[in-house]
Amino acid sequence: MSFQRDFSRKSMLFVDDNKTIQKIIKDIVNGSQLEFNVIEALTGEDAIEILQNIESKCKLKIILLDLNLPAMSGQEILEKIQQDQNLKEIPVIVLTSSEDQDELNELKKQGVRECYAKPFDFHVFNALVEGILTKWLVPSEEASHEGL
Numbered sequence: 001m002s003f004q005r006d007f008s009r010k011s012m013l014f015v016d017d018n019k020t021i022q023k024i025i026k027d028i029v030n031g032s033q034l035e036f037n038v039i040e041a042l043t044g045e046d047a048i049e050i051l052q053n054i055e056s057k058c059k060l061k062i063i064l065l066d067l068n069l070p071a072m073s074g075q076e077i078l079e080k081i082q083q084d085q086n087l088k089e090i091p092v093i094v095l096t097s098s099e100d101q102d103e104l105n106e107l108k109k110q111g112v113r114e115c116y117a118k119p120f121d122f123h124v125f126n127a128l129v130e131g132i133l134t135k136w137l138v139p140s141e142e143a144s145h146e147g148l
Helices: 019-031 044-053 074-083 101-109 122-137 140-146
Strands: 010-015 036-041 059-066 092-096 114-117
Touching: 010 044, 010 122, 019 036, 019 122, 036 044, 044 074, 059 074, 059 122, 074 092, 092 101, 101 114, 114 122
Parallel strands: 010 036, 010 059, 059 092, 092 114
Antiparallel strands: none
16 A cells, blocks of 8 residues: 655545556556546555545545455445545545446445446556546546637
């Protein structure tokens, strides 16, 4: 788990136990024009510890959450987030290997803003993550100017 403490920048919590996916996300972030911190958690326990101890100055803007985690599942993390008044306002985006539409629809009912099945093609995954980051981390004024 790594926690960068540059509180002047927006932050994203990324929870996934797959180190390859973690590296891909880092590469995408490093190659983007967006300036934000990535807080990584490999386990659900790490994610909860980070969320409980995160300093109020940290501008956590989004949580990218894998559902299939060892020990504490992404579903359990989501339940804990929804129980905390300060955390439940942070958008949670689920990235999962599941393509069960009923499960994905149920997650949306539980407060998840968006659900995506992880594509196993690198280029598709790269485009998906870049789109998510742009949508959720670029201020609306900047996003509206990009289309001009």
